[in-house]
Amino acid sequence: MDLATFWFILIGVLWTGYLVLEGFDFGVGMLMPFVGKTAKGKRVLINSIGPVWDGNEVWLLTAGGATFAAFPEWYATLFSGFYLPLFLILLALIVRAVAIEYRSKINDQQWRDRWDLAIMISSWIPSILWGVAFSNIVRGVPIDAEGTYVGGFFNLLNPFALLGGVVTLVLFLSHGAIYLALKTTGEVHARAEKWALNASIGAVVTGAVWALWMQLAYSNNTWTWGALVVAALGLIGAAYFSFAKRFGYAFIANVVAIAGAVTLIFGSLFPNVMPTTLADGMSLVVHGDGGIVAASSSYTLGVMTVVAVILTPIVLAYQAWTYWVFKRRLSEEHMPEHNELTFKTPAGLK
Numbered sequence: 001m002d003l004a005t006f007w008f009i010l011i012g013v014l015w016t017g018y019l020v021l022e023g024f025d026f027g028v029g030m031l032m033p034f035v036g037k038t039a040k041g042k043r044v045l046i047n048s049i050g051p052v053w054d055g056n057e058v059w060l061l062t063a064g065g066a067t068f069a070a071f072p073e074w075y076a077t078l079f080s081g082f083y084l085p086l087f088l089i090l091l092a093l094i095v096r097a098v099a100i101e102y103r104s105k106i107n108d109q110q111w112r113d114r115w116d117l118a119i120m121i122s123s124w125i126p127s128i129l130w131g132v133a134f135s136n137i138v139r140g141v142p143i144d145a146e147g148t149y150v151g152g153f154f155n156l157l158n159p160f161a162l163l164g165g166v167v168t169l170v171l172f173l174s175h176g177a178i179y180l181a182l183k184t185t186g187e188v189h190a191r192a193e194k195w196a197l198n199a200s201i202g203a204v205v206t207g208a209v210w211a212l213w214m215q216l217a218y219s220n221n222t223w224t225w226g227a228l229v230v231a232a233l234g235l236i237g238a239a240y241f242s243f244a245k246r247f248g249y250a251f252i253a254n255v256v257a258i259a260g261a262v263t264l265i266f267g268s269l270f271p272n273v274m275p276t277t278l279a280d281g282m283s284l285v286v287h288g289d290g291g292i293v294a295a296s297s298s299y300t301l302g303v304m305t306v307v308a309v310i311l312t313p314i315v316l317a318y319q320a321w322t323y324w325v326f327k328r329r330l331s332e333e334h335m336p337e338h339n340e341l342t343f344k345t346p347a348g349l350k
Contacts, residue, residue: 003301004287007070008273010308012266014066016259018059019130019168020175023258025053027176029096029123032116035180035191039109040332042116046100047335048183051326053100055319057093069304073147073294074273074284081141081149082133085156089126089133096122127172128165132156135164135210138218138268140283143276147284147292160213167203167210171261174199174238175254181247186331193245200239200250207235207257211264219268227267231260 028049036042068075079086095118103115139160142151177199180192211228234257241250269275273294274284285291295301 002287003298003305004070004295006305007066007295007301008266008270008286011063011066011070012262014059014063015266016262018056018063019262020255020258021052021056021059023172023175023254024179025049025056025176026123026127026172027174028180029119029176030127030173031176031180031192031195032120032123035177035188035195036116037191038332039112040335041188042112043104043335044184044188044330044332045180046103046119047330048180050100052322054097055322057097058315060093066304070296070301071273071284071286071294072296073292077143077147077149077274077284078137081143081151082136082156084153085129085133089129092122092125124169127169131164131166131168132161134168134265135161135214137274138214138265140218140275140277142278143274143281143283144278145280145282147282150278160210160217163206163210163213167206170199170202170206171235171254171258174203174242175251175258178238178242178247178250178254181242181245182251183329184331185329186333188330188332193242193247196242196247196250197239200235200242200254203257204232204235204239207261208232211261214264214268219264220270220272221267224264224267227260227263229260231257231264234258234260 028045032042032045036045064075067078099115099118099122103112103119105111133156136156136158139158141149142155144150174196177192177195181189181196184192211231215224215228234253234255237253238250238257241247241253271286271288272283272291273286276283283291284294287293287295
């Protein structure tokens with residue numbers, strides 16, 4: 001295996017980690033008004049992801065940084081062509097981070113309700129747009145002979161991509177509800193159970209249509225049928241274990257489903273990183289002939305490999321330790337009546 005292929009696979013692994021970890025964060029945010037409902041219930045949801053949400057986002061930074069360093073042509077074309085949806089995703093992530101941090105700064109229900117609405121909306125937006133983005137990458141976009149994206153924003157809103165957005169939306173709802181069923185007790189847990197079952201069934205139906213469409217219409221490789229089967233078994237397993245109320249197994253099944261889906265996406269692409277839909281255009285490729293080589297030099301990839309081999313185990317060990325420390329279940333009973341920090345206006349200031 002050459003280094004370009006190794007980094008193509010590694011970027012897929014990084015995206016798997018991001019979608020698994022940030023996926024349940026998004027799910028919790030989307031479920032704020034439906035599973036939280038009461039003031040204490042919403043605090044339970046926020047506290048369930050409070051120690052880990054910002055660490056989960058590091059996986060996105062790492063995946064983006066690895067793409068920039070290992071495949072600069074891919075990075076440049078992706079960000080120029082997908083500028084508006086990626087901007088909306090980043091804006092949503094910024095708003096979401098501010099909302100999580102600021103909602104408890106003033107002891108006022110209206111203040112908290114507005115930030116809770118911001119958390120919900122900023123969780124829905126990336127949950128949809130990540131599916132739209134990845135679906136378009138696999139389907140192909142208008143790229144000319146110089147590797148430049150020449151389509152518009154509405155070119156990205158095709159039926160296959162929109163279905164992909166629905167799939168990631170429902171999958172993250174299922175993932176978040178299952179996570180809450182694992183992390184909570186009491187009424188919040190009961191509401192999370194119902195959402196976990198319904199959303200996981202929805203993920204099976206929509207995911208099956210989307211994955212079959214991808215494999216039959218856009219995959220470059222037959223071995224990705226195996227990834228499709230793994231993803232399907234994961235989704236079915238999540239629905240079954242949610243019905244059986246064995247949420248630990250349901251969470252693992254969802255992880256398997258996401259890993260299978262990312263493998264299907266990257267496997268369907270290879271050896272491309274961004275295929276073109278233009279007859280006279282050029283696809284971006286990992287290596288070899290038949291397109292524009294997107295990879296960096298062998299020296300750059302070699303240095304990156306050494307750094308990744310040394311630092312990746314350390315990062316994984318630290319994040320695993322974080323989840324172990326904050327493994328305790330939460331409930332509304334654990335929430336005191338008034339625990340919000342209140343900012344008071346100093347005397348003499350208006």
